[in-house]
Amino acid sequence: GAGVSQSPRYKVAKRGQDVALRCDPISGHVSLFWYQQALGQGPEFLTYFQNEAQLDKSGLPSDRFFAERPEGSVSTLKIQRTQQEDSAVYLCASSPQGVRGQETQYFGPGTRLLVL
Amino acid sequence: ILNVEQSPQSLHVQEGDSTNFTCSFPSSNFYALHWYRWETAKSPEALFVMTLNGDEKKKGRISATLNTKEGYSYLYIKGSQPEDSATYLCVIPGANNLFFGTGTRLTVIP
Numbered sequence: 001g002a003g004v005s006q007s008p009r010y011k012v013a014k015r016g017q018d019v020a021l022r023c024d025p026i027s028g029h030v031s032l033f034w035y036q037q038a039l040g041q042g043p044e045f046l047t048y049f050q051n052e053a054q055l056d057k058s059g060l061p062s063d064r065f066f067a068e069r070p071e072g073s074v075s076t077l078k079i080q081r082t083q084q085e086d087s088a089v090y091l092c093a094s095s096p097q098g099v100r101g102q103e104t105q106y107f108g109p110g111t112r113l114l115v116l
Numbered sequence: 117i118l119n120v121e122q123s124p125q126s127l128h129v130q131e132g133d134s135t136n137f138t139c140s141f142p143s144s145n146f147y148a149l150h151w152y153r154w155e156t157a158k159s160p161e162a163l164f165v166m167t168l169n170g171d172e173k174k175k176g177r178i179s180a181t182l183n184t185k186e187g188y189s190y191l192y193i194k195g196s197q198p199e200d201s202a203t204y205l206c207v208i209p210g211a212n213n214l215f216f217g218t219g220t221r222l223t224v225i226p
Binding site for chain 2 (some may be wrong): 003004033035040041042043044045048055056059091093104105106107108109110
């Protein structure tokens, strides 16, 4: 399909494990975003790429979180030494250009991470 | 950080009822507001992008209004159907990201 896809859809990890979450944006979209949605809350910004450049990573909650988009298309969000508080839905979105104003972001279905 | 509030948090209505819910946001430096619809296990789907004070947008049975001076937007659903059951997210763009409300979770009871 032509939409944003994410994998895996569900991930159960033991505390201390490393996990990698993948996002395939819509082909040709310049901007890519990662969001974290904890239970009962709205999604919160983690990081933003324009092509391969990570322009904003101010939302990453700790240095255990790392994101990359080496060729300006697929992105991976890596969480090292997972903690229970990392349990959340991780949403990826892409947009044709930037975020400001009228441009719609296209979201993937999310990866639901549960850390035991 | 931009505070976007939505109410109510959840809502149950009977099939055929009309309903509405609210998004409140800071009125200063407003640029745009987006409404998204998020069904369980699916991707959030864009409904409306609103930019002008007094804007009214409509898509089928769903419509939205915008008041940028007082900082609120209403989303209306006329004659709710079970397929309208979803979480409705209000979103305000920031410089490099989006600020989300917590959503209104709508359940339409057949």
